[in-house]
Amino acid sequence: MKAPLLARLERMLPSQRILADRASLMAYECDGFPLERQSPVAVVFPDSTDEVREIVSLCNELSVPFLARGSGTSLSGSATPGAEGCVILALAGMKRVLEIDVENARAIVQPGLINQRLSEAAAPFGLYYAPDPSSQTACTLGGNVALNSGGPHCFKYGMTTDHVLGLTIVLGSGEVLKLYEGDGPDLVGLVTGHEGTFGVVTEIELRLCPAPAAVRTWLASYSSMDAACNAVTEIVASGIVPAALEILDRLTIEAVEASVYAAGYPTDAAAVLLVELDGTELAIDADTPEVERLLSAHEPLDLESTDDPSQRARLWKGRKGAFGAMGRLDNDLYVLDGVVPRSRLQPVLAATIAIAERHGVKLSNVFHAGDGNLHPNLSFDSRNDDQRRRVIAAGAEILRLCVDEGGSITGEHGVGNEKMDYMGYMFSETDLEVFRDIKSCFDPAGLCNPGKIYPTGGSCAEGKSAQRPGALDA
Amino acid sequence: MPDLVERAPELGIEDVLKPEDSARLRDVVVDLARQQRAFCPVGTGSTLGRGAPLGPCRALVSTAALDSITRLDRDDLTCGVQPGLSVETFQHAITEAGLAFEPGPFASAASRTIGGILGEAPPSSRGFDRASLRSQVLGITAIDGNGRRFRCGGNVVKNVAGYDVSKLFVGSGGAWFVVTEIQLRLVIRPHACVLLCSASAAREESVELWRKLRRELVDARAVDLVFEPNDAARIEVLVAGSARLTEGFAQGSGLDVVSDGPEVWHEWRGDPAGPSSVVLRGRLDPSAVPKLLETLPSGCLGRIHARGAFEVHSRAFDDTRFPPRSIVRRIAGEGEAQVTPVADGVAALGGRLSECFGPLVTPGRLSFDTEAGA
Numbered sequence: 001m002k003a004p005l006l007a008r009l010e011r012m013l014p015s016q017r018i019l020a021d022r023a024s025l026m027a028y029e030c031d032g033f034p035l036e037r038q039s040p041v042a043v044v045f046p047d048s049t050d051e052v053r054e055i056v057s058l059c060n061e062l063s064v065p066f067l068a069r070g071s072g073t074s075l076s077g078s079a080t081p082g083a084e085g086c087v088i089l090a091l092a093g094m095k096r097v098l099e100i101d102v103e104n105a106r107a108i109v110q111p112g113l114i115n116q117r118l119s120e121a122a123a124p125f126g127l128y129y130a131p132d133p134s135s136q137t138a139c140t141l142g143g144n145v146a147l148n149s150g151g152p153h154c155f156k157y158g159m160t161t162d163h164v165l166g167l168t169i170v171l172g173s174g175e176v177l178k179l180y181e182g183d184g185p186d187l188v189g190l191v192t193g194h195e196g197t198f199g200v201v202t203e204i205e206l207r208l209c210p211a212p213a214a215v216r217t218w219l220a221s222y223s224s225m226d227a228a229c230n231a232v233t234e235i236v237a238s239g240i241v242p243a244a245l246e247i248l249d250r251l252t253i254e255a256v257e258a259s260v261y262a263a264g265y266p267t268d269a270a271a272v273l274l275v276e277l278d279g280t281e282l283a284i285d286a287d288t289p290e291v292e293r294l295l296s297a298h299e300p301l302d303l304e305s306t307d308d309p310s311q312r313a314r315l316w317k318g319r320k321g322a323f324g325a326m327g328r329l330d331n332d333l334y335v336l337d338g339v340v341p342r343s344r345l346q347p348v349l350a351a352t353i354a355i356a357e358r359h360g361v362k363l364s365n366v367f368h369a370g371d372g373n374l375h376p377n378l379s380f381d382s383r384n385d386d387q388r389r390r391v392i393a394a395g396a397e398i399l400r401l402c403v404d405e406g407g408s409i410t411g412e413h414g415v416g417n418e419k420m421d422y423m424g425y426m427f428s429e430t431d432l433e434v435f436r437d438i439k440s441c442f443d444p445a446g447l448c449n450p451g452k453i454y455p456t457g458g459s460c461a462e463g464k465s466a467q468r469p470g471a472l473d474a
Numbered sequence: 475m476p477d478l479v480e481r482a483p484e485l486g487i488e489d490v491l492k493p494e495d496s497a498r499l500r501d502v503v504v505d506l507a508r509q510q511r512a513f514c515p516v517g518t519g520s521t522l523g524r525g526a527p528l529g530p531c532r533a534l535v536s537t538a539a540l541d542s543i544t545r546l547d548r549d550d551l552t553c554g555v556q557p558g559l560s561v562e563t564f565q566h567a568i569t570e571a572g573l574a575f576e577p578g579p580f581a582s583a584a585s586r587t588i589g590g591i592l593g594e595a596p597p598s599s600r601g602f603d604r605a606s607l608r609s610q611v612l613g614i615t616a617i618d619g620n621g622r623r624f625r626c627g628g629n630v631v632k633n634v635a636g637y638d639v640s641k642l643f644v645g646s647g648g649a650w651f652v653v654t655e656i657q658l659r660l661v662i663r664p665h666a667c668v669l670l671c672s673a674s675a676a677r678e679e680s681v682e683l684w685r686k687l688r689r690e691l692v693d694a695r696a697v698d699l700v701f702e703p704n705d706a707a708r709i710e711v712l713v714a715g716s717a718r719l720t721e722g723f724a725q726g727s728g729l730d731v732v733s734d735g736p737e738v739w740h741e742w743r744g745d746p747a748g749p750s751s752v753v754l755r756g757r758l759d760p761s762a763v764p765k766l767l768e769t770l771p772s773g774c775l776g777r778i779h780a781r782g783a784f785e786v787h788s789r790a791f792d793d794t795r796f797p798p799r800s801i802v803r804r805i806a807g808e809g810e811a812q813v814t815p816v817a818d819g820v821a822a823l824g825g826r827l828s829e830c831f832g833p834l835v836t837p838g839r840l841s842f843d844t845e846a847g848a
Binding site for chain 2: 104159161189233239279280283290340406407438
């Protein structure tokens with residue numbers, strides 16, 4: 001199949017927009033989730049909706065599986081080939097801002113545009129794009145739509161789905177549809193978070209937000225994780241809606257402060273809490289006394305606040321660079337993404353520490369405290385089989401715990417191939433059957449990003465893979 | 475107007491089925507599916523009673539007995555409700571707990587169910603950022619037309635596991651599946667609230683002020699353009715939060731204070747102007763409002779929210795031309811119908827989804843199925 005496929009692709013695209021040699025393909029064997037790898041048969045670089053449609057139609061004609069990929073920053077394997085012989089449509093070149101409509105506060109972009117570039121393009125008009133994954137300097141908006149990405153400021157502004165107004169999508173069948181948020185069932189909302197399994201999104205209409213007139217950021221450091229969590233609980237209960245509520249634990253602080261992302265976090269603290277208010281000066285000034293009272297009530301080791309953009313950037317540097325800094329802890333990092341009800345944060349955090357100790361793995365925590373979205377990070381060396389097994393076992397146990405506590409296996413990273421065997425723990429076989437049926441409405445041949453979200457081998461148990469980190473024990 | 479259940483005989487409805495719990499509801503749906511009988515889920519029937527087409531439905535399945543709050547988590551600001559819960563009971567319960575449902579309250583809420591409101595998805599004044607109705611549903615449990623009981627989403631405020639099928643429920647008008655439980659996001663009830671209003675002025679003048687305020691008042695919870703009789707208009711602005719915030723707004727906005735106090739939060743519903751022979755609902759670009767004004771009939775009443783969702787009432791809209799990109803639905807006057815046609819490909823996708831869920835739940839209800847969408 002490879003030769004006829006490549007011959008047809010070469011008739012569609014210039015040769016420099018096709019990769020098929022072994023060395024080049026190695027870079028596309030996995031995304032930001034390195035525990036599962038699969039080489040594609042080819043990587044192509046379309047430049048327009050028409051080219052995407054032609055490639056998808058060809059794949060349908062030849063029964064070749066395919067998937068889209070942006071920057072490859074997914075932490076769940078969503079952009080890793082889930083079957084042998086996949087064609088990857090690399091959309092990084094489709095990165096134009098097609099329109100910024102200032103009065104209606106929206107933008108139309110291509111999917112390969114880097115998240116942060118949109119805010120930069122909108123800034124001269126006093127607008128910005130609110131969802132800000134930690135990887136926002138690298139991740140693409142197409143990837144954000146595929147995974148319904150979040151970020152620190154989701155607490156106030158919502159997830160990607162709350163900002164997507166319309167989509168152009170090349171369905172798995174090759175049909176091109178334009179979907180808009182509007183009357184009737186929300187098809188745009190259904191497609192957002194599809195993890196690339198419905199088709200290839202080629203244009204995105206996004207809501208922009210007015211750039212806040214003022215922003216104030218606090219950094220509070222505490223001698224215990226409980227104190228930091230209690231401060232978060234009380235701020236939320238007060239009715240104040242901060243733009244962000246983020247916590248980093250001691251190991252993360254140490255890694256950050258030893259790295260190029262050093263932000264001046266106190267290394268003697270058990271936890272640091274970042275709180276940010278944004279809006280008009282009137283609104284920020286109105287909420288400031290209560291925020292400071294609540295932060296102070298838990299006896300911080302240190303409490304600083306700033307309105308100065310460069311100082312705020314410094315405080316955020318450590319949080320945004322936390323995952324990069326963890327490269328200092330070991331060769332590889334397995335980033336989990338469990339969610340629990342906010343009121344269960346403390347016991348779950350304590351339990352994750354116990355789980356990590358029991359499995360003898362290195363655990364650090366950095367998380368969206370306002371949303372109850374944990375990122376337990378397991379540092380390890382993937383070349384060491386024993387470490388690899390222990391990390392996988394610990395991760396499985398932590399995500400089970402999140403579900404047992406009434407939460408979810410993923411808050412913003414998606415299921416991908418990493419967690420698809422956990423889906424049976426959250427959902428019944430009938431639930432998964434409904435998901436499969438919905439996918440078939442968009443992708444009848446099942447060629448679009450196969451091997452993601454739910455096991456395809458029948459029941460969850462049958463879909464289990466001993467090697468896959470998501471595999472459950474029973 | 476009598477509700478749909480009361481009007482069942484005159485509408486040719488043969489059976490009104492009232493299962494007492496979700497297990498019985500499933501049995502009823504399975505039985506109807508076995509008989510290949512199309513049916514329409516209803517709460518109190520008040521929404522559909524406006525004249526929505528029932529198509530081939532000859533049976534109504536009432537969810538009125540499913541009227542409980544299944545959980546209320548004040549710490550996590552979430553709750554689970556059954557679809558037959560009355561909006562009034564829901565609002566009372568969450569208010570007692572010091573909580574609020576951000577997009578509500580809703581017009582004429584007393585007689586309506588939470589399932590009906592979400593299925594109908596009326597325009598909501600409080601539509602900024604995460605406050606839109608579609609953002610409030612965290613998960614659902616439902617029974618589709620094949621009798622399959624399924625769940626999607628979850629109970630927590632952040633969750634991306636699996637497809638967000640709950641997005642298909644909001645605005646579905648009861649098509650595709652019958653919801654038996656809904657997980658909702660809540661907020662802390664604001665401590666202070668103030669409703670501000672501009673002076674009544676010519677519509678064009680008020681539109682200019684509205685365009686300015688909706689850009690500037692980023693901390694407001696609602697910024698509505700309200701059409702008044704005699705072709706005048708005014709702006710209504712709702713601000714909620716701390717007392718310092720509302721006082722600051724009241725003093726600095728240049729608008730008149732209409733009412734002040736925490737009770738304003740649930741008293742101000744952003745009601746549209748009132749009954750009329752034809753009611754249109756939809757969404758348009760805020761920048762297109764001046765264009766719309768040029769063709770709206772004289773004397774029409776209504777309300778346009780900050781993000782462009784609207785409801786307008788008039789005796790007729792014969793000469794009205796909605797700007798490009800507008801999405802308009804006629805919800806009263808001549809039976810519910812989609813005014814803006816749906817693209818063929820989208821209609822075909824809707825048809826496939828309908829097949830996927832079993833095509834017996836309110837067929838013909840969605841614009842995908844109407845002549846306008848064909």
